[in-house]
Amino acid sequence: MHVFQPVDPIDVDEGPFSFSGKKFLITAGDGDKVNTVATSNGGVGQLSGRRVVFIVLRGRRYTRELIDASGEFSLSFLNHTEFRGAIKYLEAVSGRNEDKIGGARLTVNYDEGIPFIDEADNVITARVLYRQELDKDCCKDNDMVDQFYQGDDYYIMYVGEIKKIMIR
Secondary structure (H helix, E strand, C coil): CCCCCCCCHHHCCCHHHCCCCCCEEEEEECCCCEEEEEECCEEEEEECCEEEEEEEEECCCHHHHHHHHHCEEEEEECCCCCCHHHHHHHHHCCCCCCCHHHHCCCCEEEECCEEEECCCCEEEEEEEEEEEECCHHHCCCHHHHHHHCECCECEEEEEEEEEEEEEC
16 A cells, blocks of 8 residues: 655645746737736646646736637746846736836747747747636635625636747
């Protein structure tokens, strides 16, 4: 018989078991405009034999509108020490009102038409497979409802099939 040792998720910080809460950037464009948002809501896995990422955004986010328009998005992972100020800036301003990528002194690049942040160490591009507004009545943790469901601005989850992974 094999013996398993319990491990606190906080102590595991590599591969698909990274629970660090570090921010990454979700970037999307509609052909004319590009926007990005910093978040820690998402993950990597498999669904119906496909390698996927899932992300969760508030309905009011401009980047969410661009994902809906294009059906594609990227995840960009920046060095948190080097780009700490840029990440904080991206969290503080809206791309609906200004060029927040330029304001953060970051550069947009494209792979097969999907925008991503060129300064990233790792990038994942994805095509939307599934989109669903998260229903608070389906949430089994009341603390999550209080914390994450503000007014009518619910989270929307996207599952995207990974098109490409790029590593520097």
